[in-house]
Amino acid sequence: MSVFQKLLEIRDKKGAGFLLLVDPDENQMDKLPEFIRIADAEGVDAFLVGASLLLSNNFEDTIKIIKSEANKPVIIFPGSSQQISSNADAILFLTLISSRNPEYLIGEQVKGAPLIKAAGIEPIPTGYILIESGRITSVQYVSNSMPIPSDKPDLVKVHALAAQYMGMRLLYLEAGSGALYSVPEEIITKVSEYADIPIIAGGGITSPEDARAKVIAGASFVVVGNFFEKEGTHNLLAEFSEAIHTNIKSEIEVE
Numbered sequence: 001m002s003v004f005q006k007l008l009e010i011r012d013k014k015g016a017g018f019l020l021l022v023d024p025d026e027n028q029m030d031k032l033p034e035f036i037r038i039a040d041a042e043g044v045d046a047f048l049v050g051a052s053l054l055l056s057n058n059f060e061d062t063i064k065i066i067k068s069e070a071n072k073p074v075i076i077f078p079g080s081s082q083q084i085s086s087n088a089d090a091i092l093f094l095t096l097i098s099s100r101n102p103e104y105l106i107g108e109q110v111k112g113a114p115l116i117k118a119a120g121i122e123p124i125p126t127g128y129i130l131i132e133s134g135r136i137t138s139v140q141y142v143s144n145s146m147p148i149p150s151d152k153p154d155l156v157k158v159h160a161l162a163a164q165y166m167g168m169r170l171l172y173l174e175a176g177s178g179a180l181y182s183v184p185e186e187i188i189t190k191v192s193e194y195a196d197i198p199i200i201a202g203g204g205i206t207s208p209e210d211a212r213a214k215v216i217a218g219a220s221f222v223v224v225g226n227f228f229e230k231e232g233t234h235n236l237l238a239e240f241s242e243a244i245h246t247n248i249k250s251e252i253e254v255e
């Protein structure tokens, strides 16, 4: 089964999938194995690895540690065509559809495609849409792209539909790592009613309630990264899982 199919299966079974973003620069490598084991046990469905920019040499080791400590898909969430590894299972083959910068619409993709083929990992074509979130985010700055204003859901909708018509399999609605405000539920709902491909919501999600609100609004997958990089947060992994897995929760409630 492909990783993409596995993701759909998780969504169908659990209501939505919990994707944990591991930034290779933001985790102490000696503490990473234990964190991954806890995350695996507490219900994380898949791991994303990547960053807008890499400052360290930890990219490969991060992937290897996750592969050895958890039995879940490891999916690269690349900031550029330099972030490709044969040790991962798949890669979000991103098109920064909200951008007008050709480098992030086609340039990086052309550089990355042969490396992905050589690595033998599964590309998952993904329309990546930046949404304004209260301040300039790393992805916005590095990609030199203007995010879509958060009070313009129609603009997000038409970008999403264009991504679908271009053959992309997923939509990633991104507020940016550490965003002040996560992607508004209104946008998620309107996009989910307008386009037919599954939505990933990420950026600035810092509570189980917020994560669950994204699922109720129509997200199929929720990404959390920054929050779990802070000390003393790992005990909340289970609560995030429960909040995101709306089907499983309702089964418990029914019993």
Ligand code: 1GP
Pocket (backbone or CB within 6 Å): 021, 174, 175, 176, 177, 178, 179, 201, 202, 203, 204, 205, 223, 224, 225, 226, 227
């Ligand atoms: C960033 O959407 C991801 O690209 C996750 O964001 O780090 O704010 O959780 P956070």
